[in-house]
Structure formats: structure tokens, C-alpha cells
Amino acid sequence: xxxxxxxxxxxxxxxxxxxxxxxxxxxxxxxxxxxxxxxxxxxxxxxxxxxxxxxxxxxxxxxxxxxxxxxxxxxxxxxxxxxxxxxxxxxxxxxxxxxxxxxxxxxxxxxxxxxxxxxxxxxxxxxxxxxxxxxxxxxxxxxxxxxxxxxxxxxxxxxxxxxxxxxxxxxxxxxxxxxxxxxxxxxxxxxxxxxxxxxxxxxxxxxxxxxxxxxxxxxxxxxxxxxxxxxxxxxxxxxxxxxxxxxxxxxxxxxxxxxxxxxxxxxxxxxxxxxxxxxxxxxxxxxxxxxxxxxxxxxxxxxxxxxxxxxxxxxxxxxxxxxxxxxxxxxx
Ligand SMILES: [Zn+2]
Numbered sequence: 001x002x003x004x005x006x007x008x009x010x011x012x013x014x015x016x017x018x019x020x021x022x023x024x025x026x027x028x029x030x031x032x033x034x035x036x037x038x039x040x041x042x043x044x045x046x047x048x049x050x051x052x053x054x055x056x057x058x059x060x061x062x063x064x065x066x067x068x069x070x071x072x073x074x075x076x077x078x079x080x081x082x083x084x085x086x087x088x089x090x091x092x093x094x095x096x097x098x099x100x101x102x103x104x105x106x107x108x109x110x111x112x113x114x115x116x117x118x119x120x121x122x123x124x125x126x127x128x129x130x131x132x133x134x135x136x137x138x139x140x141x142x143x144x145x146x147x148x149x150x151x152x153x154x155x156x157x158x159x160x161x162x163x164x165x166x167x168x169x170x171x172x173x174x175x176x177x178x179x180x181x182x183x184x185x186x187x188x189x190x191x192x193x194x195x196x197x198x199x200x201x202x203x204x205x206x207x208x209x210x211x212x213x214x215x216x217x218x219x220x221x222x223x224x225x226x227x228x229x230x231x232x233x234x235x236x237x238x239x240x241x242x243x244x245x246x247x248x249x250x251x252x253x254x255x256x257x258x259x260x261x262x263x264x265x266x267x268x269x270x271x272x273x274x275x276x277x278x279x280x281x282x283x284x285x286x287x288x289x290x291x292x293x294x295x296x297x298x299x300x301x302x303x304x305x306x307x308x309x310x311x312x313x314x315x316x317x318x319x320x321x322x323x324x325x326x327x328x329x330x331x332x
């Protein structure tokens with residue numbers, strides 16, 4: 001119910017809440033240099049974007065809202081909430097003299113694509129989707145006893161392919177059998193097949209001794225110059241990649257899919273994350289990588305091996321893709 005309300009809020013905001021001209025990510029709001037980066041004072045940015053600010057906990061957690069949007073930022077943290085979904089920022093939110101500051105890079109690459117969804121040109125329709133079951137052949141991926149990630153990634157891809165076809169999309173898989181395909185070849189297959197979207201499918205593992213870790217993560221390519229989610233703020237390999245041409249659509253696709261997974265399944269939201277995965281770096285179309293759950297978690301792994309659960313998960317991903325298409329194909 002909460003999720004349905006949030007979606008309604010989001011739709012309202014897209015239609016009426018935030019005129020794009022008011023976007024204050026850069027230009028309209030003065031930035032200051034903090035910790036060697038450009039930061040924007042949240043209060044100023046909120047004013048330009050017609051958002052009300054309120055400390056949920058003084059000097060610790062701040063909330064920005066209007067009729068359709070709710071953002072929550074925690075000081076000294078990279079974990080933010082956008083419309084009740086976890087989104088990992090590249091840099092921590094900072095507190096200076098009683099004011100909260102967010103990096104200009106995160107406002108531009110994480111917040112903006114969600115609050116102001118990107119649009120396709122009028123003729124560009126989303127028709128063809130290439131799915132990429134992770135691993136294969138001599139690369140089993142994560143393992144849980146005799147169970148191997150590569151098998152369950154392919155099973156999810158097959159189910160998702162069927163359901164996407166049913167929803168009217170043309171789909172294909174980078175691999176349809178237990179074979180290993182080099183990572184850079186996978187997005188290249190998608191390009192050759194004229195894919196409009198590329199979705200890589202994986203199952204996670206937290207390693208030994210961490211079997212309490214569970215939940216769903218959706219990754220998109222780290223923007224050029226920014227820090228990946230698991231890099232702790234450090235910028236590694238940050239040059240522009242072909243996939244960075246689609247930064248806004250990558251982020252919005254990750255958002256609609258993660259949102260639908262969270263809404264439709266009883267799963268922990270581990271958030272939208274950033275990585276420079278090989279399959280995302282060279283994708284010449286909007287691309288995401290879904291880590292659908294943890295094989296290392298005793299209960300979650302049972303779900304992963306259950307065809308009925310994979311069917312539900314595929315249904316949620318389809319809903320996320322449809323939500324993405326509904327926004328992106330809107331007339332400009
Ligand atoms: Zn994997």
C-alpha cells in the first residue's frame with residue numbers, strides 16, 4: 001500500500017510537481033568546494049526545486065518533500081532514500097555549520113534522472129531487450145553446495161524472456177546454454193541484435209560467515225569521474241565509457257526495476273548501486289545488472305531455486321521495464 005502511494009506521488013510529481021526548468025543541480029545554485037569536490041547546500045537546492053526541508057533528526061537526517069517527492073539524506077553517509085527506495089550516492093552528504101550539503105555530482109547523476117525522467121526521441125521505441133544470464137561454462141558464478149549461480153541465472157533469464165515476449169517485446173539471451181561468453185562480448189551481442197535495453201541477471205553471495213545478508217540490488221554504470229558504491233568514495237577507473245552516454249537512462253531503468261522488485265516481492269531493498277562492471281561499461285544502450293538475491297542466505301536461497309518465485313521476480317522486472325517505457329516514451 002505504501003509503495004502504491006509512493007508511485008502515485010511519483011507520477012504526480014512527474015506530471016505537475018517539479019517543472020524541469022527549476023532544476024538546480026548545476027548552474028542555478030551556487031556550489032562550494034568541500035572535501036575537494038563541488039557541493040551544494042541542500043536548503044538552497046531545495047528552494048529552487050520547490051521542496052520543503054525538515055530535519056528528521058537534527059544534524060543527522062534531513063528530509064526534502066513536495067507533493068510528489070520525498071528525499072532523505074543522512075549526514076556523513078552515501079546511503080540516501082529517494083521516494084522510499086535506497087539509492088547509493090557516490091559521495092557522502094556533509095554537515096557544515098548546521099547545514100547539509102550534497103555533492104553536485106550526485107544531484108546531477110543520481111537525483112535528477114529519478115525526479116526528471118529522461119525521454120526518448122519521438123521515433124525511438126523500446127522494442128528489443130537482450131537478457132544476459134551471468135556466468136556459464138567453466139565459470140559457475142556463486143555456489144551453494146552443488147547449486148551454481150550460472151544455472152539459476154539462465155532459468156531466470158528464460159522465464160523473464162517468456163514474460164517480456166508476452167508483454168510484446170522482442171527478446172533474446174546472450175547465452176541459451178551452459179557456455180561461457182567473455183564479458184565484453186555480452187553487450188556487443190546486444191548491440192548487434194539492435195537491443196534497446198540490456199539486462200544482466202545474477203544471484204549474489206555474501207561469503208562464508210555472512211549468511212544473514214539478503215536482499216535485492218540493481219546496478220547501473222558509475223558515471224564518469226564518480227565513485228562506485230563499493231569503492232568507499234575513492235574514484236577508480238573513472239574515464240568515460242561508452243555506457244556513460246546513457247547515464248540518465250541507466251539510472252532511471254535501475255530505479256523503475258528496483259522499485260518494482262521492492263514493491264512486488266517480500267525482499268530487502270539493498271538499493272540502487274553503481275559499478276563499472278564489464279558488461280555495463282561498453283553497453284551501447286541503457287543497461288542494468290540485477291543481483292536478485294543471496295544464495296548464501298538460507299531462506300532467500302530457497303526462493304532462488306523455486307520456479308514459482310522466479311516467475312514472480314520476472315513479473316516484477318517486466319513491470320519495472322513497463323514503468324520505464326511509460327516515462328521514457330512520453331512526448332517531450
Ligand atoms: Zn554473478
